[in-house]
Amino acid sequence: MPDVTVTRRLMFNAAHRVHNPALSDEENTRLFGKCNNPNWHGHNYTLDVSVRGAIDPRTGYVVDLGALKQLVEERVVNEIDHRNFNLDVRFMQGVIPTSENIIVAIWRELEPAIRPGRLARLVLWETPNNYVEYAGE
Amino acid sequence: MPDVTVTRRLMFNAAHRVHNPALSDEENTRLFGKCNNPNWHGHNYTLDVSVRGAIDPRTGYVVDLGALKQLVEERVVNEIDHRNFNLDVRFMQGVIPTSENIIVAIWRELEPAIRPGRLARLVLWETPNNYVEYAGE
Amino acid sequence: MPDVTVTRRLMFNAAHRVHNPALSDEENTRLFGKCNNPNWHGHNYTLDVSVRGAIDPRTGYVVDLGALKQLVEERVVNEIDHRNFNLDVRFMQGVIPTSENIIVAIWRELEPAIRPGRLARLVLWETPNNYVEYAGE
Amino acid sequence: MPDVTVTRRLMFNAAHRVHNPALSDEENTRLFGKCNNPNWHGHNYTLDVSVRGAIDPRTGYVVDLGALKQLVEERVVNEIDHRNFNLDVRFMQGVIPTSENIIVAIWRELEPAIRPGRLARLVLWETPNNYVEYAGE
Amino acid sequence: MPDVTVTRRLMFNAAHRVHNPALSDEENTRLFGKCNNPNWHGHNYTLDVSVRGAIDPRTGYVVDLGALKQLVEERVVNEIDHRNFNLDVRFMQGVIPTSENIIVAIWRELEPAIRPGRLARLVLWETPNNYVEYAGE
Amino acid sequence: MPDVTVTRRLMFNAAHRVHNPALSDEENTRLFGKCNNPNWHGHNYTLDVSVRGAIDPRTGYVVDLGALKQLVEERVVNEIDHRNFNLDVRFMQGVIPTSENIIVAIWRELEPAIRPGRLARLVLWETPNNYVEYAGE
16 A cells, blocks of 8 residues: 555643753843843744655544544643743753743653554644754764 | 835644633534544644835835835734643633634734735635635724 | 734634525526535635724724634534525524625624624625625615 | 625736826836835735626526636726836736726726626725725725 | 755545445444445545655756645646545556545556656645555555 | 744735746747736735744744744845836846745745754745745755
8 A cells, every 4th residue: 555644733821931040141142132032032933743644444543533642642732832832841851942842841752652654744833934944864 | 105015925824622611512513513532633724914014115115025024023923833722822811713703813913013004904824715804994 | 002903813614505496496597507506505704803993002903813713613613614694594594695695694793792892894705706895785 | 586696706917017108207216116126026915706697596506606707807907917007018018007096997997797686896906905996996 | 966855735526435336235334334325425635745865956946846735736736626536536447445545546547647857756635634655666 | 852844924015927038928928927027016025934943942943933924024025025126136136026936036045044953944925816835846
């Protein structure tokens, strides 16, 4: 059977502050500018979860997108939607909540749970003008 | 000369908490749900500023959109971008930072300064699935 | 208090056939072309529901968008999502399921139930290139 | 019958130079900046043509959108698509090709030809961040 | 010459029912939920056809996008636009019309006919929240 | 550290004429149709610049997107925004300004200057319906 990649898009919004607590306030301001605002700011994030695998001839699906959506909501979206990445999110403890670190953390939450198929790619939009992607490498 | 409405779209992002300090925590939770998270959440907001007026035959413009953009940035966007609506914004003091209250406050900041033409409409998108509009009435 | 218009966007998809059973097959083909295909076709529809009213000073809301979403889902979206407008939808019986007739029927389902505020406008996108709007007039 | 507004979106692209030949080069540069580049620049324009009228009970349509598209292509899009607004377009002669002047000129080309229904509104996007609208007033 | 990938986006809409005739009605309902509605539902599909190859120095093109569009319309879009995937489409006979099976069938229709260049990737959006991609592997 | 790809989207608009001066006018018309209009036409281009690299543990960034934006503006956007690709752009001299040739030229301007990380992919949208991508191969 052919290998197809299927993607489910989900949205959430959250607050964060780009801040490295090991550095001085001056250094944080110099490195992160307005993204370092101590009173936080936030975004509407868009997350594309892509699963690759063979088409199941019984269903015509690589993976049931309803089940995939439920899995991503339970493992990831419910933990971060309307939350603060620096203060509220278990799987972001100890890392600076940039999009790069967020997407790697989401990968680690999701990758072991994806089946059938395998997690092939995550794309995370922070604003309409920037996004990150990660393929587990 | 015909009356045309011209619109400039701007974007910003901010944190907020939908919270009425005059109510109990229980009542706030009941009314606002996850939008009441004490650690904040945030959005990428999109703001459409519409100015209506006659076309100036010398320029072909109702208003110079570069000048309009600069005005909106100085009066509004620089005050709220990468900020916290509850804590950081002078013109939001004393009101709950819902989209409804934000758009009325932005109107009051902008309306007296718009010329030529007159401020005809504001539209504020909070997420890709909800927006508010206000025409000063 | 100022009057603000708030909008909630919802999506659904459905099948339909643009067909007038009072006319001959030839006339239906002439009038409706490929939209008259007897085996149906379908769309991802986008519906913008706009409610206008005063801002409630206790909540900062014109209307709770969560409650509005639930109302529109119960009265409209659950009746039409993944359905056939010609065969499955109670409130479309006896009319040709064009976007014009759909939006008027949705208005009649929603308008009496909207409160606080009043239903101010519906916009229904049938494709990314065409939409209809209705304000109850 | 209810009055509904139906909209057809069309796209075209064109070159232009924002320039007033009655003014000096210095004044043109001061007024129009980089939009005054003598070697032109261009845009992908998006045009929304809205027609309002009663629903025809025989068809369920206010207007046949296929016929409306054909009319707008013949009268407007074929004249301006892949053209230069300053040099190539009959109905733009003698005016500065700003979005404001373009939309009024398109209105004058289309308004007398629209039937059934009446031309209710034009919206013209010049970039994803600015647009103009005109209702014939 | 460098190898560049060029993509043409096309849209169509169609009805379908996700149904495996080899299974019982109960099993179909359990597997496919509302997507199994016997009266069909439908979508506006978006198809991105990507061709990769060297740039022809005489034209600056990898492939003439007008010719590519015409080819995809003749071989694919005209067969499925405003049609029913289960009933009307020759190249979908005997498979469940999920996005996964549709994209593989479209690949088989297009791949032998693409030249110059080679078909590099297809992306098919079924809704704004889910899409599939296939690269012939 | 994981390898993540980060992307910054930028926009510009420009005029061009698809024309090969080594060919006759008849041949140019036959090959390029309305894109060969001697009075030019233009587009709003969207450029996605993707940089891949390890996450810097001190910042959480692969690359500072503000610095990346500034670099792309200085090296590319300021050279082409509101310009004519055939007449005004140093790095397009001697090539036909198709999207394929534009993206390869932009790659050559940017690739040596990207650090930290490496330029991984460029995507250039010419219209909402066609785009090219290049990965330096």
